[in-house]
Amino acid sequence: MPKLEISKVHDAYAKGGECPLCTLVDAAERWYLESCLGGRAMASETRVLTNEKGFCPEHTQRLYRGHNPLGLAVMTHTHLQHQAPALRKALAGARNPGRRKAGLTALADRIRMLRDRCQVCDMLAADLERWTFTIVYLWKHDPEFPPRLGASRGFCLDHLRAVTLAAGNMLGSADLERFLADVIPLAEKSLERLEAEVLDFTQLFQHTEPGQGTEEQRTALSRALQVLAGRLMRKE
Ligand SMILES: [Zn+2]
Numbered sequence: 001m002p003k004l005e006i007s008k009v010h011d012a013y014a015k016g017g018e019c020p021l022c023t024l025v026d027a028a029e030r031w032y033l034e035s036c037l038g039g040r041a042m043a044s045e046t047r048v049l050t051n052e053k054g055f056c057p058e059h060t061q062r063l064y065r066g067h068n069p070l071g072l073a074v075m076t077h078t079h080l081q082h083q084a085p086a087l088r089k090a091l092a093g094a095r096n097p098g099r100r101k102a103g104l105t106a107l108a109d110r111i112r113m114l115r116d117r118c119q120v121c122d123m124l125a126a127d128l129e130r131w132t133f134t135i136v137y138l139w140k141h142d143p144e145f146p147p148r149l150g151a152s153r154g155f156c157l158d159h160l161r162a163v164t165l166a167a168g169n170m171l172g173s174a175d176l177e178r179f180l181a182d183v184i185p186l187a188e189k190s191l192e193r194l195e196a197e198v199l200d201f202t203q204l205f206q207h208t209e210p211g212q213g214t215e216e217q218r219t220a221l222s223r224a225l226q227v228l229a230g231r232l233m234r235k236e
């Protein structure tokens with residue numbers, strides 16, 4: 001187990017909040033987006049990935065809001081160049097009367113693939129797999145980790161899915177049962193707590209100026225949405 005991954009996981013637990021995996025993914029995502037627009041925009045291995053995969057709508061939007069229109073334009077130009085032949089073929093195929101149904105399906109598939117494939121999402125998915133593995137590994141091998149997990153708020157729903165699937169693959173049935181006994185009650189507690197906190201949040205608007213209340217009260221909505229959506233909520 002690489003030390004770097006372990007220390008990143010410990011740092012995310014030290015930060016607290018609803019889900020350490022959301023904290024890790026958020027930091028990695030911002031790093032990837034920044035580096036796509038920075039030095040990596042022109043690096044040849046990044047260009048190859050961008051040509052092949054491009055970016056999903058969410059990451060396209062975030063790159064567009066970034067600070068490097070020239071870098072993004074260069075990447076977009078080569079991406080269009082790279083994708084054009086297959087796209088032209090699919091467009092022409094859709095007009096072939098002999099194979100209309102197959103042609104339309106192939107065009108729809110090609111367009112969907114072009115829209116949804118994303119080098120940032122792929123890198124984050126690989127990271128998430130490593131971090132969920134690390135969490136289950138630490139739970140099994142580091143006696144200091146289970147208390148740390150037990151003192152946390154558990155995971156957002158999507159990362160609960162990821163971490164329980166990883167545990168299902170990695171642990172024998174006795175260990176898995178103990179792991180689930182540690183993790184599932186945290187999710188049950190979080191759901192109950194967040195339901196009450198979001199109700200309190202709505203009361204803030206009825207009795208005082210919006211923005212008043214404690215930090216915990218003011219962040220209740222964003223934390224509840226994080227647990228439902230599987231990502232830290234940001235205004236920008
Ligand atoms: Zn999460």
Ligand SMILES: [Zn+2]
Pocket residue numbers: 055056057058059118119120121122
């Ligand atoms: Zn993406």
